[in-house]
Amino acid sequence: MTVLWIKSLHIIFMVTWMAAIFYLPRLFVYHVQAINENDPKGDARFKIMERKLFWGIMTPGAIFTIVFGAWLWLGYGITGKWMMWKLLLVLTLVVHHVLCFVHLRAFREGRNTRSEKYFRVMNELPVFALFGIVFLVVLKPT
Numbered sequence: 001m002t003v004l005w006i007k008s009l010h011i012i013f014m015v016t017w018m019a020a021i022f023y024l025p026r027l028f029v030y031h032v033q034a035i036n037e038n039d040p041k042g043d044a045r046f047k048i049m050e051r052k053l054f055w056g057i058m059t060p061g062a063i064f065t066i067v068f069g070a071w072l073w074l075g076y077g078i079t080g081k082w083m084m085w086k087l088l089l090v091l092t093l094v095v096h097h098v099l100c101f102v103h104l105r106a107f108r109e110g111r112n113t114r115s116e117k118y119f120r121v122m123n124e125l126p127v128f129a130l131f132g133i134v135f136l137v138v139l140k141p142t
């Protein structure tokens with residue numbers, strides 16, 4: 001496979017990962033509302049949606065983005081100082097991913113204590129990482 005094929009796959013899986021990263025905390029917002037409104041059917045439905053999004057889209061998206069990214073970096077030697085900053089930002093996305101899992105499990109076990117507002121704020125944070133990463137890979141300022 002040529003480098004452009006790998007890069008295309010890297011971008012495709014990155015979009016998949018980001019779509020889920022921006023949608024899962026939003027589902028948590030609606031899930032909190034369903035619980036506060038004593039809606040057991042809504043609660044059950046959100047648990048299924050969250051599980052499928054996390055395991056069916058978000059986690060495979062993360063794994064394949066990282067696999068193809070690592071292939072570009074190590075396999076083709078595309079590297080630089082910008083790459084180190086990018087990796088740092090990718091690490092914050094991985095931490096966000098793990099945090100999503102922690103909340104998913106809390107909802108599944110009916111012991112979420114976080115508010116709607118908390119998940120709204122959580123939803124905004126990865127935006128900064130995405131801006132930083134795209135500017136770094138495209139502009140390569142360092």
Ligand code: HEM
Nearest residue numbers: 007011014065066069070072073078090130133134137138
């Ligand atoms: C461990 C994780 C990752 C590694 C090792 C990695 C590595 C790389 C490398 C080496 C390139 C090629 C750059 C070039 O051709 O100049 C690349 C391209 C790219 N990466 Fe990543 N990446 C990772 C994760 C991500 C993430 C999480 C995002 C976005 C949220 C992302 C977005 C992009 C984009 C948009 C490009 C295309 C840039 C272009 O061709 O102009 N990468 N990545």
